Amino acid sequence: MRPAFVLLLIGCLFATPALAEPSQSKSPFHGVWNGSIGKLSIRACFNDDIEGRRSASYYYHRHLIPIELRAEGDSATNTSATWREADGILQIESTSSDQIKGTWRSTDDSRKLAVQLTRVALSAADSADGMNPCGSNAYNEAIVASVKTIHGPVVSVGNVKYRIVTDALPSGRGSDYKGRQQYWETIELLGNNSAIAAINKSIRERIEKQGQMGLSCRSIAMNDTAGEGIDFQEVGVAVVGRWISVTRQSVVDCRQSSIHLSERTYTWDLTTGKQESLFSWIKGAEAVNDGDHLLTEGKLPDALDNFIASRFGQGDPGVHLSMDDLERCYGQHQPGSYSYQLKLASDGIVFEIPTTSNGSCGEAFKLSWKELKPFLNRKGRQFAAEIQSLQRAKR
Structure with a gap:
């Protein structure tokens, strides 16, 4: 089926x-x-x-x-x-x-x-x-x-096994993209417990939600104008403690409109199967849940926002934006004016200013658990301690 x-x-x-x-x-x-x-x-x-x-x-x-x-x-x-x-x-x-x-x-x-x-x-x-x-x-x-479903090889990350599942439509027409396929790529976790089943169900729901971006395309995918359509691709899977994070990249190309790039990272608890919002670990942080961002983007409390802003314009210029470029891309920073996406790491949390829709700008800063401690709530401190304990046990 x-x-x-x-x-x-x-x-x-x-x-x-x-x-x-x-x-x-x-x-x-x-x-x-x-x-x-x-x-x-x-x-x-x-x-x-x-x-x-x-x-x-x-x-x-x-x-x-x-x-x-x-x-x-x-x-x-x-x-x-x-x-x-x-x-x-x-x-x-x-x-x-x-x-x-x-x-x-x-x-x-x-x-x-x-x-x-x-x-x-x-x-x-x-x-x-x-x-x-x-x-x-x-x-x-x-x-x-006619959709062809391709199951990739089994991949292991820590104790978690998964495979990439790709669904591809027939190639479209067009002189520049002849033979190009529209495709949607997602992951399927392997296992037979209820938490794995719940995460797989949630992953499928995520791609359904993101598929609604195609509604903005007045043309039809793979029609007579080359290259139009919408693709989804998983670009990263990470396991930290009992949490798994999946990063999905989408490319929407609509006629008479610029190409729209988007990248989102979703996190789930492997023991419960529930989606985890890292914003719920931070005092005063507020995640967006509008049916599109789905708890992956939000605002930070002023104190933490200002702490991150103190690093703007610093670091390797090949990695980080200058202040001029940052303000050109996102406007002048004021407390609460920037939105962030959060990614879990074994040694802290990465705070990303979302990539602009044309892919020309993006910025990220990682704060260690030590730096984050004053900003974490009780739940955040508990989970941070759990992750650090697991990391020490591996040494």
């Missing part, structure tokens, strides 16, 4: 934002359609946006690569409409409740093919409020079935 998180993630990528039902009636094209262009079978979808804008795509069953269609003029009420793609024009000439007929022609008019489509009945889940046809199972089922 195809993993559920892959299906949800693909739905996120192929959907357009749907915060509410459109105030006007849906266009006659709205829905999922099956049929043909010439002799080749296709599946198509047409979306109604909340402001009356339309978007659509289709794919040939033999290729399974979505091709974006862009509407020309007002297709909200007309039974005929013109839709453009990179190298062709789809002219819808007649529409009924369950049939579309039209013509596809190449932009140079060298080819002309008949188009015939029949509406596909949607399931209750696909018909739910807020679900756009291009994000539905009915549209994506053939693409989901």
Whole structure:
């Protein structure tokens, strides 16, 4: 069975934002359609946006690569409409409740093919409020079935074993990225206890949440514009005492927008399976939990923030930013003005100022347990002592 998180993630990528039902009636094209262009079978979808804008795509069953269609003029009420793609024009000439007929022609008019489509009945889940046809199972089922899941070799970190699991979609089109695959990479911990099962479930939920970033892409992953899409990749796994940290990097490339880079580190307790927020170890710290950052980013108390700020502009210039560069990237520092991400280390905690979305700036400082002691609460001091005790036992 195809993993559920892959299906949800693909739905996120192929959907357009749907915060509410459109105030006007849906266009006659709205829905999922099956049929043909010439002799080749296709599946198509047409979306109604909340402001009356339309978007659509289709794919040939033999290729399974979505091709974006862009509407020309007002297709909200007309039974005929013109839709453009990179190298062709789809002219819808007649529409009924369950049939579309039209013509596809190449932009140079060298080819002309008949188009015939029949509406596909949607399931209750696909018909739910807020679900756009291009994000539905009915549209994506053939693409989901084509996803290749690759299990990497077993890796050991301390007493923990895991493997990388990669789900890859078929290669997209485009002269610059020909053969490039869209992929999502996550880890799977190996073991049969309830804590491991809970962490694996949480890891899958994280990639589902991050998949929602694809909603900002108005185009479809792997469409006719080279390189567009969204990738997730695990770039680091660390075990410190009874905690495991997984660092995930995402790259979102949307048409008419800059590439967005993001890196997040998530920490779990291997004995309970619960996610651990390192902010809860620090007096007066406050983590963000808005459904995206998921306890990985937050604000520090002024005293600790100022202590870290005292190191700004210092150290190896090949590693750390100068004060000028820091302020250029993040603005002038004031207590509480910077957000931080925290990473657990055996000898302390790393405080990272998040990498800018274009990847040009980033900064990090590690404080030892001794330096952190005045800022830790009772829970933080207890866990710090536990980690230090384990480190001494290994010597």
